[in-house]
Amino acid sequence: MNPAFVFTLSFGIVIAVANVALVAAPYSLSDNFATLRSGLKGECPPSFFGNWIGATPFTITTSIFYYALPLIACIPYATSLCSDISSNFADQLISRKGRLHYFAAKLLAIVLVCGATTVIPLLINIIAVACLLPQIMPDPTTFMYAVMASTMLAELFYAQPWCYIALFLAMTFIGSGIFGLVSTVLALYVRNIFIVVLAPFMLCVAVQLATQNTSYAGFAPLNVLLPAQPYPSIFWVVTLAILATLAILVIFLLVKGVRYEDI
Amino acid sequence: MKEYKRYRFIAIVIFIPFLVISISCLICLRIITVNNTFPASTVHSYSLGDQVTFANSSDEENELAGTTMKVIESVVLEDDELIKLIPYYEDPVITNKGASKAKILIVKILLQNDADHEEPIPLAILKAREYAWANGCDFRLFKMLNPNLTSLKLKPNESSEVFMPFSAYDTQFGFNAASWNEFGSRNIRLELTAYPNETSIDLGLPYRHQEAQTIIESKTL
Numbered sequence: 001m002n003p004a005f006v007f008t009l010s011f012g013i014v015i016a017v018a019n020v021a022l023v024a025a026p027y028s029l030s031d032n033f034a035t036l037r038s039g040l041k042g043e044c045p046p047s048f049f050g051n052w053i054g055a056t057p058f059t060i061t062t063s064i065f066y067y068a069l070p071l072i073a074c075i076p077y078a079t080s081l082c083s084d085i086s087s088n089f090a091d092q093l094i095s096r097k098g099r100l101h102y103f104a105a106k107l108l109a110i111v112l113v114c115g116a117t118t119v120i121p122l123l124i125n126i127i128a129v130a131c132l133l134p135q136i137m138p139d140p141t142t143f144m145y146a147v148m149a150s151t152m153l154a155e156l157f158y159a160q161p162w163c164y165i166a167l168f169l170a171m172t173f174i175g176s177g178i179f180g181l182v183s184t185v186l187a188l189y190v191r192n193i194f195i196v197v198l199a200p201f202m203l204c205v206a207v208q209l210a211t212q213n214t215s216y217a218g219f220a221p222l223n224v225l226l227p228a229q230p231y232p233s234i235f236w237v238v239t240l241a242i243l244a245t246l247a248i249l250v251i252f253l254l255v256k257g258v259r260y261e262d263i
Numbered sequence: 264m265k266e267y268k269r270y271r272f273i274a275i276v277i278f279i280p281f282l283v284i285s286i287s288c289l290i291c292l293r294i295i296t297v298n299n300t301f302p303a304s305t306v307h308s309y310s311l312g313d314q315v316t317f318a319n320s321s322d323e324e325n326e327l328a329g330t331t332m333k334v335i336e337s338v339v340l341e342d343d344e345l346i347k348l349i350p351y352y353e354d355p356v357i358t359n360k361g362a363s364k365a366k367i368l369i370v371k372i373l374l375q376n377d378a379d380h381e382e383p384i385p386l387a388i389l390k391a392r393e394y395a396w397a398n399g400c401d402f403r404l405f406k407m408l409n410p411n412l413t414s415l416k417l418k419p420n421e422s423s424e425v426f427m428p429f430s431a432y433d434t435q436f437g438f439n440a441a442s443w444n445e446f447g448s449r450n451i452r453l454e455l456t457a458y459p460n461e462t463s464i465d466l467g468l469p470y471r472h473q474e475a476q477t478i479i480e481s482k483t484l
Contacts, residue, residue, distance in 0.1 A: 044458040045301055131293040134301035139457045140397035141390040150437025154395035218437075232437025 005076035005117065012065065012072050012121030015175045019053040019061035020128040027051060028132035047136035049161045052228035053125040054168060057146050066226050069118055070200040073176035077113040078183030079193050081106050086191075094260065107250060110184055111177030114199025118168055118176040126165070137161070146228035151234045152218070168227035174242055175225045179204075181249040188256060268407060305439035311336070311467055316373075317385055317455060329378025330385065332416065335371040335424070339468040342367065350406050354430065362432035366446050367401070368469060369408065370427045370453060376417035384415045384425070391429035392463070393451040396442070398435075404428040422481040427453075 014092040029031050037045050049055060057064050065072075084090040084106070094102045138145050138158055147157045147164075157164040179200040187196045208220045218222060218233030219241075309315050317330045342365040346352050356362050368391050376382045390399050406472045408426040417423060436443040455462040 041271065049425065127290060131290060134298050136301055136458065137303060139304075139392075139454075139461070140395055141392050141454045142457050143397070148437075149394070149396035149435050149442060150439060151395070152438075154439070155442075158395050232439075234438045 002076055004111065008072050008075045008117050008215055011068075012117065013124055015061050015065045015068075016053055016121035017128065019056070019059065019065070019125055020132070022061060023053075023059055024051045024129040024132045025050075030172075044139065044142040044144060045136060046133055048130050048133040049135065049138045049157075049165075051133055052129040052165075053122060054165070057226055057228035057230045062226075062228075065121070066222055067205075068201075069172070069176065069222065069225060070179045070204050071197070073114040073118050073179040074183045074197045074200055076117050077110055078180045078186055079196055080110065081184050082187035082191075082193070089238065090260075096168050099257050099260050100254065103254055103260075106257075107181065107184075107253055110180045111174075114176040114180030115173035119173050122169060122172065135161075137248060145259070146230065148229075148232075150232040151229040152233045152238065154229075161162035165227065168225070171198060171238075171242065172225050174246060175221065178242065178245055178249065181246070181253065184253060185249060302459070304458050307460055307462045309462075309464045311465070313464065315455065315462065316462060317388065329353050329376055329380075330382050331375045331377060333373045333375075334453060334464050335373055337368060337370040337451075337466045339469045339471045340367050340369065341365070352404070352407060355403070356430070356432055362434040364433045366431045367404065368429040368431065368447060368451065368466075370429070370466065371424065372427055373422060373424050374417060375422040376419060379419050380425060381418055384423070386415070386425075386427070387428060388455055389425065390454045391451065391466075392454050393446065393449055394442070396431060396435060396446075397454075398429050398431060401428045401430045404430065 010133035024046075027037070032060060033046070036043050053062050053065060056174050081090070084093070090102065097105075138147070138161055140147075140149075145157075147154050151157070153164055153167065156167075182200045182203070183196050187193075190196055204221045205243045208222050211220045218229065219237070220231075223229070223231050224233060224238050224242075295363070311334050314333050316332050317332065326431060340348070342352075342354055342357065345367055354365050357365055372389075372392070374384055378419075386400050386402070386405070390397055405426070405428055408428055412423070412425060424428075431443075431446055433443055436446075450461040451466045451469065455464075
């Protein structure tokens, strides 16, 4: 197994488990929250839907995880195409399978590995938090949830919270794949692996800073992928942007692949 | 050596699925146990005119067990419409540029103390909700709408009519323009408790615009 994959996956899992230890475990086990847990005095007990890593936007672990998301996605496999080309391994595979097959398989592998590296820690966090906190349906009148009326798909969250979570996991998976593809495109032109891996992260931070304190803060990639959505955005715009970016990157890399000799 | 490899292979083939299934079962059992301890809320839904008690069945020391309430009517006013009702009304959120427009849901409630002792008027318990939007009572506006209310307590067998205002701001809805424009007409509710009993009153379609103006002019509100 790729050591970089193991390292980044472990890093993601450590953050996800730290989030459980800092947020869900005290609510579930600490005596300080016994009254809150009991549901007496009109208090609503803490719910799973408000305390998994994606629902706690202002905790240190969530901030680290979602800020580091482009790095977690890119480190394991994003430079794979570049390495294959540099070591002439790509030539051997292309001679057996053909250019289009090789490049299509490579892109699919990049998207799958980048997506899995970010989604597996989230799934582990979800399972761990579900073992500690009950799945009480979220209610906006308790003011215990980060999802507001302005949040993208807020009504879905309060009606079908599992669908909401599944949708954001899918978006995180595809978004991570896009980060990997951006690194791959860059790897065709830049030979410095450090820059190639860091580029999506730097791009995301730059967009984040540029849109900060504006009405468009919610459209920054790091905010779009965070299920708690501290800044409002529009679902169809976000979906269109994600699919268009994915399509452009895939088409660009496949065209590049067909004209492999020019690389 | 070959024999050893075969046994090792069989051990792995049996052990790994066994381990995965065991862990999965333990996780499922734990999740079921946690969720059985906290069952889903029991929904109690009421309509306009229904008598509703404030008692929460899980709370044995409930001080409000003797207080009941009845929603008489409700209106949704825009901030400029409210100024016609209260000329000195000024919303601090709009003044501080926290929002550019406000809509105020005003609910006319009849509170009744059936107990043999004095009880507080439970204003903080009441919250308005429309899908993902929710807000508590706007106490600043509450004082303006209820100038004759001298005490926040009800004597035995005393009843009182109060106007409960709940403010909504355009910034609370972000890009969800449709939800903001249709505020008040999409299953707006007054919620008393959330857990373990979800007690709420369906406000139906609150009066608005022309109807609200009529109510303002006739001083029924």
